Amino acid sequence: MEFRMAKGEVLLRVSAILFLVSTACIVAFDTETKVVILMIKKKATYKDLDALKILLYVTSAAAGYNMLQLCKHSFSACSTIRNFNDSYYMHMAWISFLLDQIVVYLTFATNTSAFEACLFALTGSEAFQWMKVCNKFTRFCYQIGGAILCCYIASILMAMISTISAYKVLRMYSPKRFLRLKGK
Amino acid sequence: MEFRMAKGEVLLRVSAILFLVSTACIVAFDTETKVVILMIKKKATYKDLDALKILLYVTSAAAGYNMLQLCKHSFSACSTIRNFNDSYYMHMAWISFLLDQIVVYLTFATNTSAFEACLFALTGSEAFQWMKVCNKFTRFCYQIGGAILCCYIASILMAMISTISAYKVLRMYSPKRFLRLKGK
Structure with missing residues (x-):
């Protein structure tokens, strides 16, 4: 039974990593060049928008963190069951619970801020006299939309992982x- | 001891409600009127920005939800300790854990998107040719900044509450x- 939970967690972490890496790749390799006026070309990349830059860094970091957790998992697969009531086990479990929480909130927040930035690019703002950008760089915007969707899926997976932790x-x-361990 | 945890939760919920309500009030009553050109005046309110509208609704809803939880708490203060291993207790605990999670993620996400929107208003965007807004409506922007700070504090408090749940x-x-209750 213990084994089944461990398998579920590994599965969740692997799929979260896949979604995070695909988010990072889509954002990083998304470029579109359009002619603006006559011969003047303009190239849209993720570097034009700070929110996308931060999204790229945070998703890469989150993927790396989950990879490390997987490594830890495979190393300590046998030892955790043996030293069950160990204070070392409790410390590690608390730390990975807190780290999981921080990573999921951070990913969720950066993704939502990227979403908000893209919404501005899509609709503009009449009150602020900001013009739309996405009617020019349509393919670029669709790709970023896909990346944000991937990242939301990854966030939900990581929220499930943090519940397991x-x-x-x-x-x-x-x-x-109150706050007393069971064995004692 | 059980009592001490309940007291802590009530305290956290009350302070979260206070921060949420103050966020909503600051956003709702924040207006600034400036002369743009000659006699043409322009008034800045939260209605100019969709992100602020959504922030107002979500923080109000979150405050209401926490209020309901407080009511539930005071009604069931005695009964929960009696029927400890009850399946009713477990169902209620699971539901309030999930609701707490949803509310904290929602609040955090809307607040972050409002933060991103305000960042655009503060700095503009050179790549997109969006002009700054906050150099005109300075006091308005400072107040919104305060509201966002309040809402982040409320989010952290609610994250702690969801850990308690x-x-x-x-x-x-x-x-x-695996997933077996203790009494059985």
Whole structure:
């Protein structure tokens, strides 16, 4: 049973990594060149928008973090079951729960801010006299939309992973006494 | 001890409500009128920016949700301790854990998108030829900045609350067997 949960977590982490990496790749390799006036060309890349730059860095970092967690998982696959009530196990579980939470909130926040920036590019703003950008660079905008969708899927997967980490650490506590471990 | 945790949760919820309500109030009552050209006046309100409108609605809803949770808390203060291993208790705990998670992610996301929108208003965008707005409506922008800060504090408080809800539901499970309750 323990094994089944570990398998589920590995599966979730691997799919989160896939979605994060595809987000990063789509954003990084998305370029479109259009003629603006006569011979003047303009090239749209992710560098034009700070939100996309940050999205690229954060998704790469999150993918790396999940990769590290997978490595840790495969190294400690045997040892965690043996030293169950160990304080080392509890510390590691707490740390990975907190890190999971931080990574999922960070990814979610950067993705949402990229989404907001793209919404501005799509619709412009009448009150601020900002013009639309996406009617010129249509393909670029569609690709970024795909990247944001991928990143939202990755965020949901990571939220599920963080629930699993919470389960792993919090079930060690006694249901009767406050913040007391079960074995004691 | 159980009582101390309940007191902590109530305290966290009350302060989250205070921060959420103050965010909503600051956003709703923030207006600034400036003369643009000669006699033409322009008034800046939260209605100029969709992100601020959504922030107002979401923070109000989140404050209402936390208020309802407080009511539930005070009604069931005695009954939860009695029927500890009850399946009703478990269902309620799971539901309030999931709702807490949804509310905190939603609040965090809308606040981050408002932050991104304000960043655009503050700096403009050279690549997109969008002009700055905040150099005209300075006081308005400062107030919105304060609202966003309040909302981030509320988000952190609610993230802590959702950890407490997770603790309340997940410590009921057995540390040895997968997804099995402790009493069985």
